[in-house]
Amino acid sequence: MRSRVPWLLVVPAVLGMAFLVLPLAGLLVRAPWSTLPQRLSEPQVLEALRLSLVTASVATAVCLVLGVPLAWLLARTDFPGRRLLRALVTVPLVLPPVVGGVALLLVLGRRGLVGQWLESVSGFSLPFTTAGVVVAEAFVAMPFLVIAVEGALRAADVRYEEAAATLGASRFTVFRRVTLPLVAPGVLAGAVLCWARALGEFGATITFAGNFPGRTQTMPLAVYLALETEPEAAIVLSLVLLAVSVFILVALRDRWVGAAA
Amino acid sequence: MLKRLVVVVSMFVLAACGSSSAPAETELTVFAAASLTGTFTELGKRFEAANPGTKVTFNFGSSATLAQQITQGAPAGVFAAASPATMKTVADAGLAGTPTVFVKNKLEIAVPPDNPAKVENLKDLTDPEVKVALCAEQVPCGAAAVKALDAAGLKVTPVTLEQDVKATLTKVELGEVDAALVYRTDVIASAGKVTGIPFPEADQAVNDYPIATLKDASPLARRFVDLVLSKQGEDVLTKAGFEAP
Amino acid sequence: MTLRARIVVRRPAFRLDLDLTVGRGEVVTLLGPNGAGKTTALRALAGLIPLTEGSIELDGVRIEREPAERRPVGVVFQDYLLFPHLSALDNVAFGPRCQGRSKAEARSLARELLDRMGLAEFSSVRPRRLSGGQAQRVALARALAVEPRLLLLDEPLAALDAHTRLEIRSELRRRLTGFDGATVLVTHDPLDAMVLADRLVVVENGAVVQEGTPAEIARRPRTDYVARLVGLNLFRGEGDGDRVRVGDLVFAAEERVSGPAFVAFAPGAVALYRTRPDGSPRNLWEGRIDGIERHGDHIRVHVDGPVPVAADVTPAAVAELDLTPGRRIWVSVKATETHAYPA
CATH class of the missing domain: 3.40.190.10 (Periplasmic binding protein-like II)
Incomplete structure (x- = not known):
């Protein structure tokens, strides 16, 4: 028989749950259900939704390509300044996203340290482009991925990597064929966190990439501006964003769980 | 157990009463459009100097956000908006007195x-x-x-x-x-x-900036609006680039 | 000689320093207590830790500076460390793939090896679904798939339960016989060592204390550790013809020896008496029973005295002699079963 669940844990757990779920319920209660279909069919809404999904997914891909090797570096190698680097990686977590956006402008903007050079060479400038949205989202979301993957790497048994080395695997082969598959659950968890964070990104995006329908106006930006004039529209947009992200996460989870079994 | 709960609840009630009643006569909260940050902070200081013992607290922000906060019951005495439309939301909810346009912005x-x-x-x-x-x-x-x-x-x-x-x-x-x-x-x-x-x-x-006292505001609110509408208020505002209405 | 190595690994508060030579097709077992440095030596041979000093020569080629992935070495790890995300077949094919073989080639090689291990029907099974014995065979196949010149096995039987162990042990012996490179095996279990090794190297505190065939070492242990392992009573004394003096005691032995010498005899060679038996005073002394324990189908009695000994007696003898801890007892050892050899 299972022992009794201690109340000291249950009570705060239920309070915590209520704290997270009630605001959601508030949105549902106040949603203008009668005008919902009509609002949803507005092309601007679909455009913002599409843009949000595309940029969040591309940003997650960018984070995977850059973040997983970074996590590996932090977890598996030792070099001077590693602790400092590790702390720096988490900076976007504590930086207000708007400040992050300004920082990105100062580096990648038209007059920024790198952006200036980029524009003179290629004539291309990141701000106010969809690529800019991806950059802003990746900047804010990458730490989630790096921290999750680094944790998974540290928890993984390095003896498997040694075994692979004795079988003739180079360090890269070990990483690709042994380490990565072993920490795959951690990478997936990190990618999900990263995607969710990118999807909800507002401050850095509007600061760095601006707001223009179809190009840089993602759902959170559309929600914010709708709030200025039509709070009801904002609620609808939030619900759409919420529903779509929950749907995608649940669908992916089922596929992963199905694949693992 | 029950007795202790009663004590806790009554403490909350007492605390709540204490905070809402006593300082109402000397404190004023002003909700103002973000573009008024500099000028209204200046006017707030003058108001406090002219009315010793009073304290003016500001909440600057987007007019629409402020209007929404007010309609959701935020405790404010004065609302100065950057557009008649946002003021109208508050007025329609029956929460504002008659608005007066105090400056224009170009x-x-x-x-x-x-x-x-x-x-x-x-x-x-x-x-x-x-x-x-x-x-x-x-x-x-x-x-x-x-x-x-x-x-x-x-x-x-x-x-x-x-x-x-x-x-x-x-x-x-x-x-x-x-x-x-x-x-x-x-x-x-x-x-x-x-x-x-x-x-x-x-x-x-041209953008009209309306100002109004809010429902159940203390007499201080009216006095602050009067200051904004006075010659002294106009001087501060025009110096910052606003135009008199 | 296939492998010729001097392994020196220095760590704070630990130093490993041993010479090791292994011939073609020979199985050398490093035997020693936990913490003796056996696994460290193995890891150094595999290239997983660097040598502080020394050299490793395999088939005449120095490899101590090569990284692990470039050494012609196969390792069967303790717990086997089969990659959990790969099937048995892909685990075995992993090495050949890394050596540049095509996927098909690597797999057919792996299939052949699994087949030889009697695991043909398990090739698509993930490691966690394999029994301990099966996993060990897959691990061995994986190590052999890279066609190593040196095969290293770290406690290959430790992960098995006592029941399967017996069977797997002799099977492993058979498979190792088929390997023509050098094999170094690490264990702390004397029985594993005796069965699996052509030659034993006993390591204590980072150094070799004794080397020889299992039979030699079992017969003539040179340290308390080895004597305990092989279940012998061992004492150090002074030889004088057919006698060896150990303190005040005099042992008559089968062999003649002079100078510093060891005396060794099995617990089964010890007899216990309530009263002093008649006859020769050699190999005879009085002691006090220190402890009594079950040991297989007989009883082991520890007797303290001029020298501490273990004696194996039948349960009937325990009852008859009324053996209880603390009781004084006479101890005698048959001269024909007492062995002496130079220390």
Whole structure:
């Protein structure tokens, strides 16, 4: 028989749950259900939704390509300044996203340290482009991925990597064929966190990439501006964003769980 | 157990009563549009000096957000909005007294000090080579920009529609855009980081700033509104670039 | 000689320093207590830790500076460390793939090896579904798939339960016989060592204390550790012809020896008496029973005295002699079962 669940844990757990779920319920209660279909069919809404999904997914891909090797570096190698680097990686977590956006402008903007050079060479400038949205989202979301993957790497048994080395695997082969598959659950968890964070990104995006329908106006930006004039529209947009992200996460989870079994 | 709960609850009730009743006579909360930050802070200091023992607290922000906070029951004595529309939301909810327009704000073209795109007038903004930032139509400065451009019969394709006028101004200050339409007050407040270019069509899109006392406000609220409407108030506001109504 | 190595690994508060030579097809077992440095030596041979000093020569080629992935070495790890995300077949094919073989080639090689291990029907099974014995065979196949010149096995039987162990042990012996490179095996279990090794190298505190065939070492242990392992009573004394003096005691032995010498005899060679038996005073002394324990189908009695000994007696003898801890007892050892050899 299972022992009794201690109340000291249950009570705060239920309070915590209520704290997270009630605001959601508030949105549902106040949603203008009668005008919902009509609002949803507005092309601007679909455009913002599409843009949000595309940029969040591309940003997650960018984070995977850059973040997983970074996590590996932090977890598996030792070099001077590693602790400092590790702390720096988490900076976007504590930086207000708007400040992050300004920082990105100062580096990648038209007059920024790198952006200036980029524009003179290629004539291309990141701000106010969809690529800019991806950059802003990746900047804010990458730490989630790096921290999750680094944790998974540290928890993984390095003896498997040694075994692979004795079988003739180079360090890269070990990483690709042994380490990565072993920490795959951690990478997936990190990618999900990263995607969710990118999807909800507002401050850095509007600061760095601006707001223009179809190009840089993602759902959170559309929600914010709708709030200025039509709070009801904002609620609808939030619900759409919420529903779509929950749907995608649940669908992916089922596929992963199905694949693992 | 039950007894202890009763004690805790009554403490909460007592605490709540204590905070709401006593200091009402000496404290005033003013909700004001973000573009009034500098001037109203100044006026608040003067008000406190003229009325010893009083304390004015400000909540600056987007007029729409403030209006929403007020309709959701935020405790405010005075509301100064950047557009009649946002004031109307509060008035329609029966929460505001009769609003008075106390200043007007006009748009100007803001360009970086070196004016890289050589912008001289509103028509220059239609050049596709010129990167322009406007406020989103949902916020007052954006609505005013649309009105001005319509009046001039011009069509501008901006690279971005910013969420408020400060963000729009920042894009100019950082040189990310060549030009933006912002308020004259913002150009003056930027203290040389952007250059303002007045344009005649701005007269077609003047923004009225209404002010009103709110329901159940203390007499202090009325006195603050009077200060804003006085000659002294007008001086502070016009110095910052506002125009008298 | 296939492998010729001098392994020196220095760590704070630990130093490993041993010479090791292994011939073609020979199985050398490093035997020693936990912490003796056996696994460290193995890891150094595999290239997983660097040598502080010394050299490793395999088939005449120095490899101590090569990284692990470039050494012609196969390792069967303790717990086997089969990659959990790969099937048995892909685990075995992993090495050949890394050596540049095509996927098809690597797999057919792996299939052949699994087949030889009697695991043909398990090739698509993930490691966690394999029994301990099966996993060990897959691990061995994986190590052999890289066609190593040196095969290293770290406690290959430790992960198995006592039941399967017996069977797997002799099977492993058979498979190792088929390997023509050098094999170094590490264990702390004397029985594993005796069965699996052509030659034993006993390591204590980072150094070799004794080397020889299992039979030699079992017969003539040179340290208390080895004597305990092989279940012998071992004493150090002074030889004088057919006698060895250990303190005040005099042992008569089978062999003649002079100078510093060891005396060794099995617990089964010890007899216990309530009263002093008649006859020769050699190999006879009085002691006090220190402890009594079950040992297989007989009883082991520890007797303290001029020298501490273990004696194996039948349960009937325990009852008859009324053996209880603390009781004084006479101890005698048959001269024909007492061995002496130079120390």
